[in-house]
Amino acid sequence: MSPALRRFAWWSFFVTEAGLVAAASAYVGVATRDFWLVLASAVVAAIAYVVAVLRTPAPDLGEATAASRRWFWF
Amino acid sequence: MGTRGWLFDIGKCTGCHACEVACATWNATGAVSWRQIVKIETGVYPNVGTRNLSMPCLHCDHAPCLQACPVAAITKRDDGVVLVDQAKCVGCMFCFWACPFGVPQFGAEGKMSKCTFCADRPAELPRACEEVCPTKAILSGEMHELEALAARSGGERVGGPAGPAMFVIR
């Protein structure tokens, strides 16, 4: 994957998640129980994203054939 | 059964377009053409040469179109034939960009269509293009048979990481 595409993938995700946490904290308040839950949720999402990105096969024409289809529901 | 592919003899092709039309007729492809035919002229007068290429889908081993499809509409059959399911296709044209040969075509409906290796023809029949070819420049068959045939005439497999299933005799 090209560095530009990869940068885009990382930044767009983390900026969006950070924005969501900020918006949520405006509603549930900072350092409340709900805030920690929101944060935990965002962390879970981030871990899932990082894992997904790292485990997505590099788009090398020799390998990606079957793997990219496993992720579909249909 | 092994994977199937093409053997194309540039020396025999006259660039007559009969294969293109036979394909369109058998497969009822409407306004799109599943074979791209180009004639390229090289040289300086009077040392001129022209060469023709009739290009179907090359049903690559590692088909980039299949990998690039965001909705898994493209599949590869056990015999190597790469097919598109138009019901799944969302017409995003990623496959066109991924294909090194410009094979995928888009009709008025916006859905991708391309050479199916005459999917409905049993293996023992010739493909429609092969059937019509006046000079037998197009052959289809199993890759190991074609390899032997190509080797006899100094033909080579089309290169590239995608592994296109076509031998070309230059």
Added chain:
Amino acid sequence: MTRMAVFWILIPLFIGVLFIGLYRNLLAKLAVIFGASGRFIPWGDVDAAALGQAYADEVVFQRRIRLRGRVPWTRHILISWGFSVLFVFDILTALLTKYLPSEPFLDGNVGWLFLKFGLNLSGMVLLVGLLIALARSVTTAGTEQARFNDMPGTVFLLLVVVTGFVAQGMRFANVPPQPGYGWALLGSWMGEAMRAGAPYAGSHAFVWVTHALLASAFLAYLGWSRMIHVFAAPLGRIFYSQVALREAKVRTVMEGLLKPRAGSR
């Protein structure tokens, strides 16, 4: 824990799912393309006019679908424009009434009525499109025309829209009618119709959260279904508009293939 907190806890997860989907099913696919063609389109070579034309054709007027027929086109243009405008108004509403509240946009004021009007109008457009799609899915089931129908996507989005309108109707039913509320169109009409059962204190919040969760779940769904075409189709079509680059690519390959071997004629 309030019901709204449930929403705020779940939305980072849903958005995470959307992003994972986009990464796996869009970015990775784009990477295949760039891997195969070896580079991005160089900025200097971009044919801006063709790009603009492609944007107008594909996104604004959706000409390709128009060629498929008038009904599919009407359905698709209502859904896509209804959805996008509704999305924009949702963001505006959230910003202007929750995070940067300002007087004109507070309950009952002109700005607030403007937002309600926009939300309701776009929501209704979307609803009509979805109902056409549903009717088409049902009537064409099993026929050749049904080939390109997306029933799961339609039903999902329909649930989102219907819960939205129901939640809104309940909210209107809970408060006394005021002059200008008519600008909320379907919302105020439903409010009047549902007034008999008011107040809907608990159930309103429940329906609203259900709506909010469905809506964010739909966002998650976008990256993992045929709905990915929302992102992919305009993108691919815009590449495709670059005819010179596209022809150059194919020609290079063809010329390479046609190159005589050393020693042959």
Added chain:
Amino acid sequence: MKETAGTTEALERLRDAEMTPGICYVCPWTCPTEVYTRKGEIVYVRGNTRASTKGSRCVKGEASHVLAKDDNRLKHPMRRVGPSRFERITWDEALTQIARKLTGIKATYGPEAVAYLWHVDPNSVFAQLFLTECYGTPNYYGHTSACEQDRRLAALTVLGHVFPVHDYENAKFIMLLGINMLGANQNLFESRGLLAAVAKGARLVVVDPAFTATAEKASEWIPIAPGTDGALLFAMAHVIVQDKLYDEAFCRQWTHGFDEFCRHVVARGYTPEWAAGITDVPADKIRRLAREFATTRPAMLETFKGLGNYANGLDASRVVYILDALTGQVDGPGNLILKDWAPLQPPLTIPEARKTKPGKPPLHVAMGYPLAPDLPTQLLPKAILEGTPYPVKALFFQCTNPVMSEPNTALYRKAVQALELSVAIDTYFSETAAECEFVLPEASFYERAEIRQSLAMPPEAIICVPALAAYHEARPVYDIVRGLAEKMGYGDLFRWNSWEEWGRRIIKDLPTDLDTLKKTGFWSGELTYHKYTRTGFATPTGKIELMSEAFAKHGYNALPEYRDRQVIPDEAYPFQLINSKFEMHCNLTTQNNPILLRIRGENWAELNTSDAARLGIRDGDRIEVASPQAAVTIKAKVRAGIRPGVVCVRHGHGFGHWQGIAKGRGTHINPILGTNVNPISGGIGYNECKVRIRKVSG
């Protein structure tokens, strides 16, 4: 790798269809086909895999299934009621009125004032029998003057055969002049044979100012100066005579005028050095070619339409066959084949008592072209407008569009307009039909029956079985002629319950029956070589005539001579205009075909890279091509593969049709050509034209 023969049943099963053998009539090569239909619709068409074409077809034929459903086809008879205005009439009205007019013309001017013209001749034998034997006009003609008239006359007078074919596959040296076998001329089993020969190492020499599809496969391309092939051929003859490379035994036994011809080429000084100055082919190259040709066996020298496009083409074409004869390379393996015909009979016989004998000689004789194998159609306007040699008052046009295909378009249109009776019988409306009084819709080759000769090497008969029901009110020619015969008192002679009745009469001498033929689609006899050893040659002397008795009889030079072409470029008009055809298009039937238009949607003018650079013309620019007669604009194609000083317009027979989806595409070049009739043969000198060009827009 895959055998195509024997797969008919498999395809029928796959498509739930039924196969009927047919004949493709998109062009005159008439390839046998297999038409697959299901519920009255065509689902697939391919070449007849068992016949000599072995399933191969050309792009035009392959796309022709479109015409079965083309809404642009003629649907019902029409009569002209004003400029470009037609009203629909019934068949009965049309035939009654035509019959009445024919009777009137016969009474006033004699039957000879009626002529019948065709380009392809589906079933026109019925019209021939009716017009020439019942009605009494000798004027039944084809389109050869626009095509291989010179080649045909040369073949007839030198070899005594109307249409030699080619055993390319066995040849070791093939030299083609002005014939694009792999491009415009797609009789496909021959294309396959030609490439097979090249693959086996045969030398292929292509002589043509343009680098054609055939040149692409050739060992050598000779971009000769246009219209000078005769000089090259005479010089080759000179070398062969001087070096005694001829097959003397063959010549003594089988040729007439051998010594005279040898003396003639030497006396005239047709040396390679002389030819080099004319042809722009170096003398040593000519010598080498002559030696290669004379010493390689089997070898073949052939031409077609190219040479006949110049006024000097007839003698050049004769020398082509004379050279074949000098080296004894006639009708053997790898040679020109003097094809045997299948023993087919006419579909009906007119009893002597009912025949009408014409009172005047046929038009071509009266016009002063007694040897012309077909009507010099360029002289028709004179006969119509001036009454010379005698008045022509009525013309039938079957599948032919002379207003488009003849040079001097304006004059031709005027002539058609001046006729007392003009009838177009065609599948499509045409420029000629637009000027006619009656337009009759003809059934296409998917809707009618026919049994005819094939053009394959062995004697072969092919059959077209109707695959589809009639298209609207369209009728086959046999039904049109039957209707006309009934109106004119010959109905009893043209009577049958089904086409099979006359079909059986046609094949009564074939060792097969109609039911078998209707299944297989063809009957093929044995290919035999050197048939002349049994029968001699069909010339006045029974030998190959290097010196033509027929020419001598009519006061022409018995021995061929080199003359320059008529029109030579000069300072004001520095380019020679030549024409060539697209493999995708052949006259009317293809011009509205969406598949073919997608492949070639317009025609163009080709010019050499150096000429274009000098004139500031880039590939794709629009240029004006002007002759002393008129000017047209056309798209330019700049390429290296064309001789400098030459402009080659693709499809000289007219692109730029105005009907249907083809409307407004391409350019019709013929208005800039003047009337040009080749002496003796009466063919059309399409390439006798000088032009100047300039860029119009980018």
